[in-house]
Amino acid sequence: DAKTTQPTSMDCAEGRAANLPCNHSTISGNEYVYWYRQIHSQGPQYIIHGLKNNETNEMASLIITEDRKSSTLILPHATLRDTAVYYCIDKNTGNQFYFGTGTSLTVIP
Amino acid sequence: SQTIHQWPATLVQPVGSPLSLECTVEGTSNPNLYWYRQAAGRGLQLLFYSVGIGQISSEVPQNLSASRPQDRQFILSSKKLLLSDSGFYLCAWSVKGPSGAFFGQGTRLTVV
Numbered sequence: 001d002a003k004t005t006q007p008t009s010m011d012c013a014e015g016r017a018a019n020l021p022c023n024h025s026t027i028s029g030n031e032y033v034y035w036y037r038q039i040h041s042q043g044p045q046y047i048i049h050g051l052k053n054n055e056t057n058e059m060a061s062l063i064i065t066e067d068r069k070s071s072t073l074i075l076p077h078a079t080l081r082d083t084a085v086y087y088c089i090d091k092n093t094g095n096q097f098y099f100g101t102g103t104s105l106t107v108i109p
Numbered sequence: 110s111q112t113i114h115q116w117p118a119t120l121v122q123p124v125g126s127p128l129s130l131e132c133t134v135e136g137t138s139n140p141n142l143y144w145y146r147q148a149a150g151r152g153l154q155l156l157f158y159s160v161g162i163g164q165i166s167s168e169v170p171q172n173l174s175a176s177r178p179q180d181r182q183f184i185l186s187s188k189k190l191l192l193s194d195s196g197f198y199l200c201a202w203s204v205k206g207p208s209g210a211f212f213g214q215g216t217r218l219t220v221v
Binding site: 032034036038041042043044045046049051087091095096097098099100101102 | 155
């Protein structure tokens with residue numbers, strides 16, 4: 001079962017940064033945090049993952065708090081195509097990815 | 110580069126009929142493979158995962174089964190479909206260790 005909590009929905013103005021929070025207060029030392037997004041009627045798309053250091057790639061930045069109990073996914077300049085459901089997952093070295101209900105992000109023109 | 114193929118994209122089947130959905134991965138070896146289901150308006154439910162040929166772990170009891178006859182082939186099956194089997198079925202793969210999982214485009218199954 002998913003062990004993360006996220007807000008159900010968020011809005012963001014086009015061109016502004018979208019900051020999506022995730023609480024993973026029960027995360028253990030060897031568990032990574034993963035972020036995915038799912039655009040309607042498509043398969044989920046991997047965005048980024050991290051253990052304890054902040055991470056950045058071409059899609060987004062991931063900020064993990066020092067105690068690792070929460071993280072924030074940052075889309076620096078949101079576009080209309082970023083409208084999707086965003087999932088935060090914590091996963092140990094095992095094989096299972098458990099998805100919660102995610103955050104439905106709407107980018108507003 | 111790695112690619113994942115999943116077919117068909119849509120499927121309408123009568124209740125009681127059998128099901129076979131196939132997923133293949135290219136460009137990697139010995140991947141972890143996954144089957145997920147997403148009911149309308151709901152989140153993704155992990156159904157099965159496999160760490161190697163013939164090794165299948167089931168996450169929930171259900172009317173479905175999975176098989177992995179080859180390293181990069183993962184098959185989802187049912188002998189007799191139920192109405193409740195309708196949903197969006199997604200196959201995914203990952204390498205061993207702390208990496209993300211990559212999803213296919215899914216099969217939308219409607220049981221009538």
